[in-house]
Amino acid sequence: PNAKIVLDRFHIVQHLSRAMNRVRIQIMNQFDRKSHEYKALKRYWKLIQQDSYTLSRKRFYRPTFRAHLTNKEILEKLLSYSQDLRDHYELYQLLLFHFQEKHADY
Structure with a gap:
């Protein structure tokens, strides 16, 4: 009963990462599944x-981009x-940078 949420x-950072992944998937799904953009x-x-x-x-050879x-x-x-x-x-x-540098004001 005295627990505090911290x-x-x-x-x-984990939450930010998951949110970024959801955005990537939303944008990826706007492309055709066989398109180069979707696959990349x-x-x-x-x-x-x-x-x-x-x-x-x-530098490495990337078959996706040939x-x-x-x-x-x-x-x-x-x-x-x-x-x-x-x-x-x-x-x-930007948010990752400020969390890593511990810039709470930003």
Whole structure:
């Protein structure tokens, strides 16, 4: 009866991550299931969830894009599919940054 509800950083970041994933799925479902955009958003979902500062700069051949790309380049292509996805991603990254840096005022 005396329990207090406490929000910690882990659970807030977890909630943000799930919300970002739901947005990605909503936007992904706007495309045809056989389209290149749908397949790319489905395959590279982890890049959208990942902290942008930790993305690899190493180039690998990506069969989905038929080119040698870095993770940053792939992410840029994914975000180019939808302005709504880009806006949500930028807000998500901003919030992640401030939670990691413990900037409570922001």
